[in-house]
Amino acid sequence: MASLKLIDTKDKFLLEIDGTEIPYVTSYQITRTVGDVVLLKLALSVANVEKVEIVSDKITEESRRE
DSSP states (O other): OOOEEEEEOSSSHHHHHHHEOOOOEEEEEEEOOOOTEEEEEEEEEEESSSOOOOOTTTOOHHHHHH
């Protein structure tokens, strides 16, 4: 089973999934569904990005223009 740790206080923010910290989170939405499934939607903001590499079957030419 996976582990999820979320600390969101006025003094500290931390999101860890299986012990790995997820940086650059600017907002999130978390929902627990039926059973052991937790849906986590994240918005990330990364400054000074030199290179972006995305490999995905879900990206179409139309979505690249948006």
